[in-house]
Amino acid sequence: MIEFRLDPRSGVAAYLQIVQQVRQALLLGMLAEGDRLPTVKQVVGMVAINPNTVLKAYRELEMAGLVVAKPGAGTFVTKTLTQSSITEHEPLRRELEAWLAKARAAGLTEAELDALIRATVRDTADEEK
Amino acid sequence: MIWLTWRQFRFQATVTLTILAAATIYVMTTGLRMHHAYAADIAACPHPEIGCRFFLSFQGSYNAEQRLLEMLVFAAPALIGIFWGAPLIAAELERGSHRMLWNQSVTPTRWLAVKLAILALAALLTAAVLSLLLTWWASPLDQRSNDRFAAMTFGTRGVTPLGYAAFAFALGTVLGLLIRRTLPAMAVTLAVFIALQIVFAAVLRPNLLPSTAATMPINATTMSQVQGIGTGPDPSGPVQIFRPGKADAWILSATNLENSSGHEISGNQVSTCLNNQSLDLTGIGDCLAPYNLHIDYTYQPADNYWPLQWLETGFYLALAALLGGACFWRIRRHRD
């Protein structure tokens, strides 16, 4: 069973941290298809967080199609995110590599690249809300 | 809630029962012995109504025990007030556990009612037992000493200890509720209780029933009934009569020897009568009769003993009820 951690200082909302940690577990193969996620009570026993937060995280995962909630039985993994699914996004990856080449040619340092990418991700995420 | 009150009270209850048990044993053993001795001495006395020679030494030999028991019965109400009453609520408020209890579906009123009822009952019972023990124990002494109205005696026999106990307990409780700290509540309870006891005994008790005024002329007949006559250390000072009137009455006030025009006379004027060693009280009365002297005094007759006991007890009980009511009123307005 996976262990959850919560970092209140990271600036990332609690439920998002749960979502990310489930995604990570799927990526690393710690969770396989058909595995049951810890129950709300179990998560609350690991980290003292609001049960609603756990429910919210599981709902997000369900909406992303990664898990499915079976009433009375629990929440089960439906799809894994192994390295293979990264290869699904090969076209995007190539576009990204091209852009990075351009950005480095324009003289951006690694730190500036990082800041630019983070800010743009955040700002565009805001617009979509 | 009853069970909880018992658990919280367990220590005080144990101490009290131990003291009561010890007192009972002491009273029974010494008392039975004393009553036997008294019966024997009375049988040997030809005229008990007039006076028995054995009595003064009898009284003297039991003086220490009497004082001891009287101290116990006298102190009991105050101790009840300090150790039962004050901590009852103050200790609970101080440590905050009342907040837990009041959230366990006990309303503050019920909480208070159970505590007060159980401990008030215990206080009355304790006072009753102590008073009963002492009143029985001292009955031979009391019969002959004509001391019934003295402060120490009146307050430790009969029903008055119950009134004091109820009042002291209620006082401690309400002060504990108002002050909310145990030690200060104990101190104030003691102070107020003592103050009221002093004021009541000095000012109120003599006036609970109207007193009787009387004038006693000085002659052989009247002098044969008093206990003594004399001046103070100064032989030229005023002359006093000890215990005028009926022996068992409660003398509230008495003037010194006055002549027919109402002026105090001095000891020098009657020194021939007073200093004559061959005269007993009746003889002195005969000697003084020509001077037309008298004293004015006020008193409560012996018959008023029990009415006064009940009146005083009633007063203290009423006060206790008032204070108890104040507790309930207070807890409805100021819970926390």
Added chain:
Amino acid sequence: MTAIVEAHALGKRFGARWALADCTLNIPPGHVVGLVGPNGAGKSTLLKLACGLLTPTSGSITVLGGRPGSGREQIAKVGYLAQDAPVEPALSIADHLRLGAHLNPRWDKALASARIASLGLDPKQKAGKLSGGQRAQLALTMATSKHPQVLILDEPVASLDPLARRDFLKLLMDTVAEHGTSVILSSHLISDLERVCDYLVVLAAAQVRLVGEVEELTAVHRWITCTRRDADTLPAGVEVVSAKHTDRQSTFMVRSDTPMPPGDWVSEPVGLEDLVLTYMERGPASAGPLAPRNVESAR
């Protein structure tokens, strides 16, 4: 749905001082509510008014639709944990449970003993000899075993060490997960409450400063950092909560229901701690509106 706490212009005065003034709240059920404020802000007063230990000087308050402290049923609906978790020192833990079973109309004996056992406490231990954390756990067990609909906790973790704090919150959240109990807990440190609260009430100087669901509050507030400028040069529809200026730079905390349009500023999310502190500092003397900010989701 009946609100957990509904207060209208609630006020409480002690002598000349108003401990709580003009407090209007409507807290929906199903939340873990964090009541935050500095010491002396009125948190304890509000909680005591909610469980009937105090009566209002002005205004009114109902809890789960009933007047606080009015009879056994109302008391049974509300579980209260006073500050410093008082218990009866003369009684053992088992005695406490017996007392609870005896006094309350609803008492879950099995739950209570299971809790005590899972905490590793010895039932025969006298409550007076427990550590602070153990006392808090016992008091919480007493409050939850009567199956209340709402739990009210007054600074429950203030005097606990980090481990005891974590264990206490776990037990509390377990209760919420298991029974769906609503919770109101107060603290003067938001960091104590961040993990567990999804609804926030900020109190300062006897007044409510901010009320709302945590998620929505953090969604509508942002830090705006830009070159030195006046607050009214910001876009319309954006409410300025706080403003700080240096000679070159201005930092605003803004509240906006719609996303900030792009402009020559940097927009960053506001953390819960900053949010609480800003609204606490924003006293009646500041330029901001006096009315508490209410963020209610459409229901």
